[in-house]
Amino acid sequence: MDRRDFLKAGSVAASVALVSDFTGLSEGIIPLYNKSESELPWYKKVTRWGQTNITEKDPAHYDIAWWRGFWRSTYTQGVIVNAGGIVAYYPSKVPLHRQAQYLEGRDLFGDLCRAAHEDGLAVFARMDSNRAHEEFYNAHPDWFSIDSEGKPYKAGDLFITCINGPYYNVHIPEILTEIISLYKPEGFTDNSWSGLGRDSICYCANCRKSFYSKTGLEIPVKADWDDQIYREWIRWNYARRIEIWDLYNSVTRKSGGPDCIWSGMNSGSISGQSESFRDYKEICKRADIIMLDSQARSDAGGFQQNSNTGKLIHGLLGWDKLIPESMAMYQAGRPTFRMAAKPVPEARMWMIEGIAGGIQPWWHFVGASHEDRRIYHTPGPVMQWYRDNEDYLINRRPVATVGVAWSQMNNDFYGRDEAGLMVELPWRGITEALIRARIPYIPVNADQIDREAAGLSLLILPDLGAMSNDQVESVRRFVKNGGALFATGESSLYDEWGEPRSDYALSDLLGTHTVAQTRPAPEGTLRKTAANTYHSYLRLSPELRKQVNGPMNGMEPEVTGKRNPVLKGFEETDILSFGGLLQPLKTDNRAEVLLTFIPPFPIYPPETAWMREPRTNIPGLILNQTAAGRVAFMPADIDRQYGRYNLPDHGDLLANIIRWAAKDNIPLVVEGAGLMDCNIYRKREMLILHLVNLTSAGTWRQPVDEYIKIGPVKVKARLPDGVKANSVRPLVSDQNISHSVENGWVIFTINSITDHEVVVVF
Ligand SMILES: [Zn+2]
Numbered sequence: 001m002d003r004r005d006f007l008k009a010g011s012v013a014a015s016v017a018l019v020s021d022f023t024g025l026s027e028g029i030i031p032l033y034n035k036s037e038s039e040l041p042w043y044k045k046v047t048r049w050g051q052t053n054i055t056e057k058d059p060a061h062y063d064i065a066w067w068r069g070f071w072r073s074t075y076t077q078g079v080i081v082n083a084g085g086i087v088a089y090y091p092s093k094v095p096l097h098r099q100a101q102y103l104e105g106r107d108l109f110g111d112l113c114r115a116a117h118e119d120g121l122a123v124f125a126r127m128d129s130n131r132a133h134e135e136f137y138n139a140h141p142d143w144f145s146i147d148s149e150g151k152p153y154k155a156g157d158l159f160i161t162c163i164n165g166p167y168y169n170v171h172i173p174e175i176l177t178e179i180i181s182l183y184k185p186e187g188f189t190d191n192s193w194s195g196l197g198r199d200s201i202c203y204c205a206n207c208r209k210s211f212y213s214k215t216g217l218e219i220p221v222k223a224d225w226d227d228q229i230y231r232e233w234i235r236w237n238y239a240r241r242i243e244i245w246d247l248y249n250s251v252t253r254k255s256g257g258p259d260c261i262w263s264g265m266n267s268g269s270i271s272g273q274s275e276s277f278r279d280y281k282e283i284c285k286r287a288d289i290i291m292l293d294s295q296a297r298s299d300a301g302g303f304q305q306n307s308n309t310g311k312l313i314h315g316l317l318g319w320d321k322l323i324p325e326s327m328a329m330y331q332a333g334r335p336t337f338r339m340a341a342k343p344v345p346e347a348r349m350w351m352i353e354g355i356a357g358g359i360q361p362w363w364h365f366v367g368a369s370h371e372d373r374r375i376y377h378t379p380g381p382v383m384q385w386y387r388d389n390e391d392y393l394i395n396r397r398p399v400a401t402v403g404v405a406w407s408q409m410n411n412d413f414y415g416r417d418e419a420g421l422m423v424e425l426p427w428r429g430i431t432e433a434l435i436r437a438r439i440p441y442i443p444v445n446a447d448q449i450d451r452e453a454a455g456l457s458l459l460i461l462p463d464l465g466a467m468s469n470d471q472v473e474s475v476r477r478f479v480k481n482g483g484a485l486f487a488t489g490e491s492s493l494y495d496e497w498g499e500p501r502s503d504y505a506l507s508d509l510l511g512t513h514t515v516a517q518t519r520p521a522p523e524g525t526l527r528k529t530a531a532n533t534y535h536s537y538l539r540l541s542p543e544l545r546k547q548v549n550g551p552m553n554g555m556e557p558e559v560t561g562k563r564n565p566v567l568k569g570f571e572e573t574d575i576l577s578f579g580g581l582l583q584p585l586k587t588d589n590r591a592e593v594l595l596t597f598i599p600p601f602p603i604y605p606p607e608t609a610w611m612r613e614p615r616t617n618i619p620g621l622i623l624n625q626t627a628a629g630r631v632a633f634m635p636a637d638i639d640r641q642y643g644r645y646n647l648p649d650h651g652d653l654l655a656n657i658i659r660w661a662a663k664d665n666i667p668l669v670v671e672g673a674g675l676m677d678c679n680i681y682r683k684r685e686m687l688i689l690h691l692v693n694l695t696s697a698g699t700w701r702q703p704v705d706e707y708i709k710i711g712p713v714k715v716k717a718r719l720p721d722g723v724k725a726n727s728v729r730p731l732v733s734d735q736n737i738s739h740s741v742e743n744g745w746v747i748f749t750i751n752s753i754t755d756h757e758v759v760v761v762f
Contacts, residue, residue, distance in 0.1 A: 041259045042078075042186050043289040046122045047390060048383050049324045050364035050700060051080040053126075054089060056101040058368040059108045064115050067368070071119060074363065074380045075387045078122035078324075080189060080291075083109045084175045085128035086158065090182065092616070094174045096136045113183045119727035124263075124291070125185040129172045130192040131158035131724040143167040145195070145202040148221065153200055161194035163240055164206040168704055173251040180256040188252055189291045193264035194241050194276045198234070199223075211236055220398055226415045231497050234412060237277040245286060252474065261288050268294025268325070271419045274411045281445060284316035292325040295364060296333035296342075296350055299701055301428065303694060304435055304677045305674040310357020311398060311679075312406070312443035315452075320395050324360040327351050329378045334702060338366040341375035345755070346703035351382045351693075352756045355393055356679050356690040361386055389731045392760055396683035399720065401457040401665050402658060405464055407471070410446070413498030414465035414490075421530050421640075426463035426489055429639030432646075433654035438670040438678045449474040455590045456483060458662040463489030467495040471506040479509055483628040484661040485749050490526055508757045510633040511591030511624040529581045530640060536578045537598035537611075538620045538636060540567050543574040564594055566623065566632075566660045569652055576649050579641045582618045595620035595636060667718040674710035676753075680717060687746070687761040689715065689721045693753045711752030716745050717758070731758040 035050040050071060054062070071079065082089050087100040090109040100108075100675065109125070116123045136151060137144055137159040145153040145162045153160040161167040176188060196202055203219055211219050211233065220230040248262040266283065267273050273280050284290065290313055297303050306325075311478045313323050329347055331337040351361050363379035370376070406427065415423040444452045446464065449471070453459075459478055464487070467475075472492055479485050485506075492505040493514070507513050542563065563571075570576065575598065597618035602608040620636035634657065642650035659666065670678050672697040681688040691713065696704045719725055725746040728739040737759065739748035746761050 013078070014672055015262050015748050022056070023476065041262075041288070042122045043259070043261060044320070044322065045361045046078040046186075047322060047324070047394060048075055048077045048378070048386060049080065049124075049360065050076040051126075051326065051362060051363065051364045052368050053366045054082040054100075054108070055367050056087060056103075057104045059089065059100060059106045062108055062112075062368045064111055064268070067112075068115055068119055070376065071116075071121060075383045076121065076363075078124065078186075079112070079116050080124045080126050080326075080362070081109055081112045081116070081185075083125035083179050083185070083188075084126060085172075085190070086131055086133075088175075090179070090297045092175065092178060094171070094178055095156060096132070096139060096171070097175055098133055098136070109179075110183055113185055122187075123183075123185040124187050124189045125179050125183070127172070127175070127188060127190040128192060129161065129168070129190055130195065131160050133158060143171070144204070145200070146204050148203050150203070152607055153196060153202070160196055162202055162204050162206060163244060164202075164210050165204065168195075168244055169247070171592060172248070176248065176251050176262070177255045180252065184256065185258075186259070187256075187261040187263060188248070189266040190248075190262075193244065193248075193295070194278050198237070198275045198277065200645070201233070210240070214239075223417075225413070225498060227472050228497070231413070234277075238279045238282070241277050242279060242282050242286075245283060246411070249286070262291050262440060263287055263291050265291045265293040265326075268292055268306070270312075270406065270408055270411050271415070271424060274408055274415070274419065279408060280313070281316055281447065284313065287317060287321075289321060290317055290323045292323050292359065295326050295328035297483040299334065302348045302432075303692070304432070306350055306353040307357030307677055307679060307692070308431055310354055310359040311456060314398075315443050315448070316445055319358065319397050320624065321433040322360050322394065323358065324362040325354050326364045327354065327361050327379075329375050330364075330366060331703075339370060339372060341372045343703045343705040344374075344378050345705055345707055347378045347698075348382055349694075349704055349755060351379075353677065355382075355386065356395070356677060356692050356756070358394070358681075360394070385732070389758065392683065392686070392688050392731060392758060396688060398440070398442050399667055399682050399687070400442045401454055401662060401667060402434065402439055402460065403449075403456045403458070404434070404440040404441055404460045404462060405444050405446045405475075406462075407446035407450065407464070407466075409468070409496055410464050410466045412466075413496065414463075414494055414755050416498065418527065418531070422463065422465065422527065425530075425643035426637065426639040427643070429641065429643030429650070430460055430462040430488070430654065433639070433642060433651045434658065435677050436651050436675065437655035437658070437660060438668060438676060439655070439666050440668055440678060440680050446471045446474075449478055453478050453481065453483060457665040458484040458486060458658065460658070461485070461487040461491040463491060463637065465490040465492075466494040466496055466498050467492045467505060469505070473752055475506060476509065479629055479631065482629050482714060484632075484663070486511060486632045486634070486657055486661045488634045488639050491633075508746050509624070510622065511588040511631070512619070512622050512633050512635070513586040513588075515586050518599035526581075526637070530637065533604045533644075534581055534600040535609075536580060536582075536600040537575045538578045538595040539598055539615060540570055540574050540576065541596060544571060550761070564592065564623065564660075566594060566621075566653075566656045568656055570649075576646060576653065578620070578636060579645070580637045582620055582635055582739055584618050585635060587619055587622055588624075590624060590626070592625075593617075593619045593621070593625045594623060595634075597636070623660075630663070632657050632661050635663075670713060671714040671715075672711065672713035674753075676710070676712070676713070682723070685722055685724065685762055687717060687719065687725075687762070689694065689717060689759045690756065691715075691750070691753060692756045707754050709752050712752060713750045713753060714747075715750065716747045717761065718745050719761070725761050727762055729762075731760060732756060
């Protein structure tokens with residue numbers, strides 16, 4: 001089968017393929033976006049985006065003709081163009097809608113919008129409705145956020161607007177309506193639409209009135225997660241942002257038609273969403289497209305953070321919708337230089353990992369002219385590759401048997417102000433152990449466990465401390481129906497407000513119960529100790545050798561037991577490094593304790609570095625095997641430790657537990673040296689594997705400035721019903737891949753992978 005046949009095979013039954021309008025345009029001409037070509041709305045078809053984030057100086061020298069050429073050469077189908085908000089880039093008649101400093105009467109937004117429409121591009125008019133200048137504040141001080149002493153909240157010279165006032169209810173809707181009547185952009189997005197963040201409380205009259213009318217309460221005097229009024233204030237803030245989302249959509253659709261949507265930008269970080277009161281689940285319920293503002297990796301999260309984000313949001317939004325992501329072509333992140341080009345390998349790898357998670361590319365520059373011209377060369381090749389292979393990259397479904405549960409409520413009410421420590425680190429530990437072990441997984445929202453259950457053999461709760469009763473019941477149903485469970489840390493020990501329960505809500509499944517603390521615990525609860533690292537260990541059970549006291553004189557101590565396969569690979573040790581603290585727990589009779597706690601002892605001076613208490617019966621890992629299924633509970637926060645320190649023993653142990661609990665029901669085996677993020681998708685009669693090579697001298701510390709090839713990589717993937725595996729084709733390299741099919745698995749070897757490879761089995 002040649003490549004043309006292959007492309008045809010890929011289009012079989014493509015009646016609802018989103019991008020069918022854009023195929024067949026491989027001659028290098030920009031694929032024209034034309035509404036009449038398909039029934040599908042633009043926001044389901046436009047997949048390749050670009051943004052020149054306009055500075056106030058740009059109107060003087062914005063070279064639209066040059067940028068039209070750039071759109072064309074980068075195969076861009078839609079642009080995000082600054083329109084209004086803090087400043088207007090068009091001659092606005094809305095009172096106090098201040099013109100950009102150097103606009104001088106030019107209609108820059110209008111010129112760009114018309115040029116884009118002439119070229120067949122969709123336009124997202126970009127707003128920034130979060131702050132305003134002093135003259136606005138002086139005219140309407142009651143439209144702005146104030147602190148408990150009545151002083152306005154400011155960001156630099158600008159004043160922060162209040163989400164409960166007429167600025168949001170009247171002023172912004174007027175601007176949206178004006179822009180629609182003048183220019184008819186396809187839709188609107190907003191850079192920072194959600195107002196004052198969680199770290200500041202607004203006491204303006206509008207806020208007081210709204211909070212009182214909704215709750216009968218006064219605005220809390222300070223942040224206190226133990227105070228129910230503060231918790232109600234958190235929920236009330238979330239609800240208000242959803243009201244704004246709905247209000248703006250009703251305004252834009254009323255003036256611009258049913259497809260004229262408003263879609264405010266959202267973060268790739270759940271903690272970021274929480275701190276801005278943006279409820280991802282509620283937003284995804286109503287969003288037609290998610291405009292993701294997540295421009296670069298963090299050192300801690302790595303590139304793989306981006307595929308994780310794509311899968312997590314698609315889990316809420318559905319896989320038939322699009323998630324373009326603003327990807328910085330400038331040196332964003334650590335450190336930031338707006339005008340300097342990011343090293344190409346670093347910028348590309350972020351784009352590639354996003355694409356691996358179902359995200360669409362959106363190049364992003366700040367400013368309309370650049371003296372570091374290298375920046376213009378970064379997006380084109382990725383955009384072109386995306387265009388050529390788009391059918392394999394969207395509207396597909398992940399294939400995974402492992403689900404990792406998360407919830408924003410847990411981030412708020414268990415994570416509180418330490419969500420990075422309490423929620424993100426365990427999450428990272430689990431997901432990175434999965435990636436390292438090349439086990440495909442999907443993030444599962446804790447309110448959607450029932451929906452995802454059918455495809456999963458294992459559900460992981462990474463220190464999911466705060467759980468509602470409904471969530472607990474859905475986990476129970478999952479296990480009752482034969483699913484396996486792996487819970488860590490304090491999972492299910494708190495209710496939906498973060499109030500501690502008297503025992504784990506899942507205690508019967510976990511085979512474990514809390515007990516009144518019988519040991520002196522000066523450091524207190526996990527919340528108080530998780531930030532610290534202790535010189536503690538875990539003892540593997542049963543010990544395989546008698547304790548060594550003194551020189552062994554060449555004599556091997558006798559083997560005293562046989563271990564559970566969960567401890568495979570650790571035959572030459574009876575202890576593992578830990579780093580955390582554990583409290584006594586009571587375990588049920590049927591439960592098997594595989595790890596026990598060795599309390600901390602001094603590190604320094606070396607003379608003192610001996611175990612004061614080499615053995616306890618405090619459990620660190622508990623396995624339960626019942627007729628229904630397997631349940632592993634790990635009170636020891638090995639996931640948090642792995643997320644923090646990356647010790648291979650911790651990663652191996654987590655992978656062992658996951659494989660044991662899932663009874664090895666994993667649809668992918670990948671062999672060969674290197675760190676890879678392996679994702680599998682199903683689309684029609686195709687299996688699509690996306691292998692991203694994360695192996696690099698800069699994998700954990702940015703930026704990457706050189707790729708290191710890996711290979712050969714041997715792949716074995718289980719074939720779902722309906723996938724024939726007559727052919728195996730790479731979409732990135734042009735190497736020949738021969739394959740075989742054995743017992744329902746397709747087996748092939750990829751000789752080398754530079755940055756990534758996508759392999760289509762059909
Ligand atoms: Zn207010």
